[in-house]
Amino acid sequence: MAEPNWLIDFPAMDDESLRAFNRAIDEAYRAFTRTYGAAIEDAFTPLLRLMVWFEQLLLGAPWWLVILAVAALAYGASRGWRLVALVVASFLLIGYLGMWEDTMRTMAMISVCTLIAVVVGIPIGILLSRSDRLKAAVVPVLDVMQTMPSFVYLIPVVMLLGLGKVPGLMAVVVYAIPPVIRLTDLGIRLVDKEVLEATDAFGASPWQRLWGVQVPLALPNIMAGVNQTIMMALAMVVVASMIGVKGLGQPVLRAVTNQYFAMGVLNGLAVVMLAIIFDRVTQSYGRRLQRYRDETR
Amino acid sequence: MRRADRTPPADAAAGEDKIIIRDLYKIFGPNPAGVLPLVREQGVGKTELLERHGHVLGLDDISMTVRAGDVHVVMGLSGSGKSTLIRHLNRLIDPTAGSILIDGAEVTALSGAALRHFRRHRASMVFQRFALHPHRTVLGNVAYGLRVQGLGRRAAEDRARVWIERVGLTGFEQRYPAALSGGMQQRVGLARALATDCDILLMDEAFSALDPLIRTDMQDVLLTLQGELKKTIVFITHDLDEALRIGDRIAILRDGAVVQEGTTPEIVMRPADAYIADFVKDINRARVLRVKAVTSAEIKGARGAVLSAQATLEEALTFFHEDPSGRRPVHVAERGVVGSVGLPEILRAIERPNVGPSDARASVLTS
Numbered sequence: 191m192a193e194p195n196w197l198i199d200f201p202a203m204d205d206e207s208l209r210a211f212n213r214a215i216d217e218a219y220r221a222f223t224r225t226y227g228a229a230i231e232d233a234f235t236p237l238l239r240l241m242v243w244f245e246q247l248l249l250g251a252p253w254w255l256v257i258l259a260v261a262a263l264a265y266g267a268s269r270g271w272r273l274v275a276l277v278v279a280s281f282l283l284i285g286y287l288g289m290w291e292d293t294m295r296t297m298a299m300i301s302v303c304t305l306i307a308v309v310v311g312i313p314i315g316i317l318l319s320r321s322d323r324l325k326a327a328v329v330p331v332l333d334v335m336q337t338m339p340s341f342v343y344l345i346p347v348v349m350l351l352g353l354g355k356v357p358g359l360m361a362v363v364v365y366a367i368p369p370v371i372r373l374t375d376l377g378i379r380l381v382d383k384e385v386l387e388a389t390d391a392f393g394a395s396p397w398q399r400l401w402g403v404q405v406p407l408a409l410p411n412i413m414a415g416v417n418q419t420i421m422m423a424l425a426m427v428v429v430a431s432m433i434g435v436k437g438l439g440q441p442v443l444r445a446v447t448n449q450y451f452a453m454g455v456l457n458g459l460a461v462v463m464l465a466i467i468f469d470r471v472t473q474s475y476g477r478r479l480q481r482y483r484d485e486t487r
Numbered sequence: 488m489r490r491a492d493r494t495p496p497a498d499a500a501a502g503e504d505k506i507i508i509r510d511l512y513k514i515f516g517p518n519p520a521g522v523l524p525l526v527r528e529q530g531v532g533k534t535e536l537l538e539r540h541g542h543v544l545g546l547d548d549i550s551m552t553v554r555a556g557d558v559h560v561v562m563g564l565s566g567s568g569k570s571t572l573i574r575h576l577n578r579l580i581d582p583t584a585g586s587i588l589i590d591g592a593e594v595t596a597l598s599g600a601a602l603r604h605f606r607r608h609r610a611s612m613v614f615q616r617f618a619l620h621p622h623r624t625v626l627g628n629v630a631y632g633l634r635v636q637g638l639g640r641r642a643a644e645d646r647a648r649v650w651i652e653r654v655g656l657t658g659f660e661q662r663y664p665a666a667l668s669g670g671m672q673q674r675v676g677l678a679r680a681l682a683t684d685c686d687i688l689l690m691d692e693a694f695s696a697l698d699p700l701i702r703t704d705m706q707d708v709l710l711t712l713q714g715e716l717k718k719t720i721v722f723i724t725h726d727l728d729e730a731l732r733i734g735d736r737i738a739i740l741r742d743g744a745v746v747q748e749g750t751t752p753e754i755v756m757r758p759a760d761a762y763i764a765d766f767v768k769d770i771n772r773a774r775v776l777r778v779k780a781v782t783s784a785e786i787k788g789a790r791g792a793v794l795s796a797q798a799t800l801e802e803a804l805t806f807f808h809e810d811p812s813g814r815r816p817v818h819v820a821e822r823g824v825v826g827s828v829g830l831p832e833i834l835r836a837i838e839r840p841n842v843g844p845s846d847a848r849a850s851v852l853t854s
């Protein structure tokens with residue numbers, strides 16, 4: 191038997207070893223799952239409760255009350271009526287086309303995921319801004335998280351936690367958190383050095399300097415990160431329907447497998463409307479945060 | 488105990504030594520301590536240190552004394568180390584070697600909470616480019632130092648309002664800095680620094696970014712306030728007119744070293760070298776110098792109208808229209824006649840000193 195020529199064929203691992211290699215990793219992960227799965231699931235119970243509660247709140251409330259609440263939020267963020275009109279029109283259309291319930295579920299999911307991403311992401315971003323070495327270690331991880339095909343996240347969370355809301359939540363948060371972290375770090379690093387020097391000269395403590403100057407001045411950038419995070423979470427929520435996350439993703443998934451063109455497009459458009467609303471609301475809030483920059487009265 | 492040392496030693500008698508800087512060195516670079524002996528023992532200069540050893544000599548053996556209640560001006564061309572020096576006084580920059588005593592306490596030894604306490608209660612600062620907090624209103628900016636000290640919002644804002652009024656910004660409390668002109672922003676910067684009640688005020692080219700007319704305005708504001716507050720002010724400038732207008736004493740820096748220190752008339756009348764002579768050559772001596780600088784103690788023989796020691800030489804000249812060859816008595820408020828002055832001394836003082844060739848400044852700029 192002739193030796194395979196490694197100059198022509200790539201000297202790959204043979205199939206046998208590759209299978210063994212993959213199996214070893216899977217086994218190790220399964221062992222981890224068996225040992226810690228239950229504990230991790232327990233740890234997530236409060237989050238699950240929060241999500242269920244919020245979902246029930248949105249589904250249980252009368253539709254007009256929900257629209258009123260979101261419209262009030264839009265007004266609070268933008269202080270303008272155009273955004274409010276957009277919000278009301280979108281929701282009326284969504285309800286009229288029979289997608290109210292799925293939309294509420296998706297909104298609940300996005301809100302909780304964004305909340306978690308912000309609560310976890312901003313402190314991480316702050317830490318990164320304070321240490322170049324930490325940043326050099328974490329940024330590659332963020333790069334991997336953002337470029338890894340989103341479906342891949344579904345596998346380990348399903349192995350760990352099975353199907354349902356919590357694994358869906360984890361997959362969405364992991365996929366969507368990098369922008370908050372990155373832009374918090376960037377925003378804080380961009381704060382004017384002379385302003386910080388003056389802050390030090392007045393004897394501010396590190397805590398006073400962080401919350402009184404660095405974070406407020408980084409807020410427009412942080413808001414831009416939150417905005418991107420929401421957009422990514424919306425995209426991921428559709429993918430996460432494959433592991434049992436209810437909402438607008440499920441009808442889309444069904445439409446794909448059964449070739450229901452109209453149903454796919456309508457639900458897809460509902461996602462787009464949610465995206466536009468979330469985007470406009472967070473962006474106009476971000477702009478309002480910077481109004482001091484060109485204030486002329 | 489904190490509370491007790493919160494009040495600065497009330498009005499350390501004017502004229503006493505307040506800030507004493509001794510043998511201060513600052514070297515920028517990867518290994519300042521390593522190259523310090525080269526500078527200190529072998530006298531390696533700024534250029535050689537940079538070209539041969541890759542370090543920047545920021546301050547070169549500075550010794551200087553600032554008296555309580557004085558406006559002590561530090562002057563020098565761009566890059567001479569003025570900002571570096573003033574930032575040592577509140578330790579925004581740490582020295583490579585040397586000592587800074589303020590009211591007898593070693594500032595270079597402060598760290599952590601003690602350093603913050605010093606910055607909150609002892610020395611406040613005004614910056615060349617204002618460095619206001621863009622996200623705070625005028626009121627919020629002026630109250631900031633007080634908030635950092637731990638005062639409640641109401642109390643801090645009440646005290647801030649007083650200072651906003653003192654610098655003439657009443658009515659602008661709720662504006663943001665971006666909506667104010669440069670002159671107004673620096674009034675905010677000044678109010679912010681004064682509001683903390685620190686006994687030392689550090690001003691790094693505080694008025695250099697302003698238009699000439701506004702700059703004169705701000706100098707007036709400062710002089711008026713200082714007449715009443717009697718703070719110890721270290722004032723950095725590269726503008727000689729400004730230095731002469733507000734300084735009690737002037738120190739001149741070049742390449743990180745003090746080349747001359749003295750009162751205004753000393754600098755103007757006896758420049759130590761060509762570099763300083765060049766600095767002072769274009770000023771109007773008759774307006775800057777005062778009679779007391781040329782008065783001699785001899786009273787006998789003086790006749791005619793009595794001159795004030797505070798009068799400028801320009802004003803004094805008018806007293807010699809009649810009887811130009813006679814000497815005039817010189818009078819100091821509360822002390823009576825203390826001496827006399829004659830026309831020849833006045834004319835000699837007004838004359839430009841002739842110290843070496845006057846291309847010193849050009850060579851500094853190109854070096």
Ligand SMILES: Nc1ncnc2c1ncn2[C@@H]1O[C@H](COP(=O)(O)OP(=O)(O)O)[C@@H](O)[C@H]1O
Nearest residue numbers: 515543544545564565566567568569570571572
């Ligand atoms: N952080 C730094 N690193 C290296 N060199 C510096 C640093 N800060 C100041 N210098 C140098 O020290 C010298 C004095 O600077 P500076 O105090 O800013 O001068 P001035 O305020 O008189 O214009 C200059 O040569 C400057 O380049």
Ligand SMILES: [Mg+2]
Nearest residue numbers: 569570571692
């Ligand atoms: Mg400077």
